[in-house]
């Protein structure tokens with residue numbers, strides 16, 4: 001066998017030294033690819049076993065290859081994960097069960113970030129609304145909320161006090177309990193006290209500014 005990468009540099013003289021199959025493969029790379037593919041589909045078990053044996057006899061090769069082909073490995077992994085969602089779910093579940101300590105550390109670290117905290121608040125909110133048979137329409141991302149706060153210069157639209165003197169919370173202009181949606185257009189930054197004064201009234205503080 002010869003390396004496909006070197007094919008491009010082969011001249012006629014070298015070509016002459018190849019055996020008949022190698023020459024055929026060189027002249028018809030597409031046909032050869034098709035043939036190999038067909039063989040693999042028809043002899044799946046044998047191929048798997050051969051690959052397995054080869055990997056056992058050459059330990060470390062796969063790891064080295066992955067190290068030298070990081071981008072490709074990333075793409076393969078991504079594709080595999082997309083095509084095998086059940087396996088990914090089971091693997092993740094098993095990992096969590098076997099690495100409870102690590103998982104707790106990861107979860108605690110995530111819950112400590114602004115994004116994690118917001119996520120927790122949103123989840124609680126959703127659960128509460130669900131108990132009242134209120135279906136929340138639409139959604140917004142953490143980044144959209146970050147942008148909204150930045151666009152309003154981190155002030156409470158009710159009293160005009162800026163962070164960090166107050167802590168801003170997401171206020172639904174039309175409350176969820178009155179059919180408002182969770183999209184970013186229905187959200188305004190308010191401090192805790194302004195938010196509790198507003199309660200479930202429909203007040204758009206944005207028009208004041």
Ligand SMILES: [Zn+2]
Nearest residue numbers: 156159191194
């Ligand atoms: Zn306020």
